Amino acid sequence: MILGAIEAGGTKFVCAISDEALKIKERISIPTTTPEETLAAVFNFFDTYQVDAIGIGSFGPIDVNPLSSTYGYITSTPKPGWKNFPFLEKMKERYDIPFAWTTDVNAAAYGEIKKGAAVGKNSCIYITVGTGIGAGIVVDSKVIHGFGHPEAGHILVKRDERDSYEGTCPYHKDCLEGVAAGPAIGNRFGIKAQELPKDHVAWEIEAYYLAQALVNYTLVLSPEKIIFGGGVMKQTQLFPLIYKEFTKLMNGYVSTPELEEYIVPCALGDNAGITGCLLLAKESLV
Incomplete structure (x- = not known):
């Protein structure tokens, strides 16, 4: 099993690949510029792996309601170029695999309750x-x-x-x-x-x-x-x-x-978000 994670921040995207035991095999940091430029670098990273699922924890606000027409969007962010951007849709167009989709802080909270201070x-x-x-x-x-x-x-x-x-x-x-x-x-x-x-x-x-x-x-x-x-x-x-x-x-x-x-x-420091994303990716396969 190969798991992917994206901790999408307003300053940088952290992308990681791990095995089923969440042992990270590779991790990179990408500056958050325009959506097109940033996702091109994200795709370049994940394209070299046969990833089974990806967990995304994104800066927001984001739409997390599966019944909404804008589910998977980054919505009212002040980040230039990212307002009303269909982030999850773009990822699904590239990779036909399960995705977990939540906020960056929800991912960090999940990492901490499963592997950290809670x-x-x-x-x-x-x-x-x-x-x-x-x-x-x-x-x-x-x-x-x-x-x-x-x-x-x-x-x-x-x-x-x-x-x-x-x-x-x-x-x-x-x-x-x-x-x-x-x-x-x-x-x-x-x-x-x-x-x-x-x-x-x-x-x-x-x-x-x-x-x-x-x-x-x-x-x-x-x-x-x-x-x-x-x-x-x-x-x-x-x-x-x-x-x-x-x-x-x-x-x-x-x-x-x-x-x-x-x-x-x-307890997990800067790894809280990535850990949570990997855990959520793994659970999306169940």
Whole structure:
């Protein structure tokens, strides 16, 4: 069995080939340029293999409703050239094989529950905090889709009283992504987030926004594990600040596991998405 995976991001596409045991045989990174140029490189990679199934985790928003006329499309993305692009259709035209189709963060969540920080659990949320904020949700060991897919990075949050920054989101301005993604941190203080001192007030403000999101996710979904990924969360000083704010905001209303065990960094690192895509590809053959 030969499995393929595509972690399709707004900056780069990561493509991989593995065997049935998910041992990766080859992996490449392709810059995300135009759809035509990017897919040409994707095809060039997969054409050299007799692939049995491919799992795709794509940046979005995407259409995940099989009953929709635009199923398999990247829809309202601000990424130039990719709006309303029939991604899955183009892949199926090239390869007559089963495909799994979901968001990049759903794929990462699935990778983490099967092979990473949430092994042994039935539910988890994976949140990536980087250039944007996205969240993937797994419940009863199944990726959550409905009419659409979760866009939990765009929930509305209360403003920190120290914060007057308008927000970066082109749709909502000061939603969670608008005030807490990497560009918002940098724009707010006029310096790249990773260059800020670890004791800068920026991290207290960031923790306040992220903790609000986690309280909301906990109250609505009650996941067994909350997992963070993305470049911003490599700032490990954020975790104790988030625990403090989460405790304050929840105020004892519902109980959770110990926060150090409940809110954790991802275990698979940059391999979470690819791992999830490979797993979903394998399951599409069952």
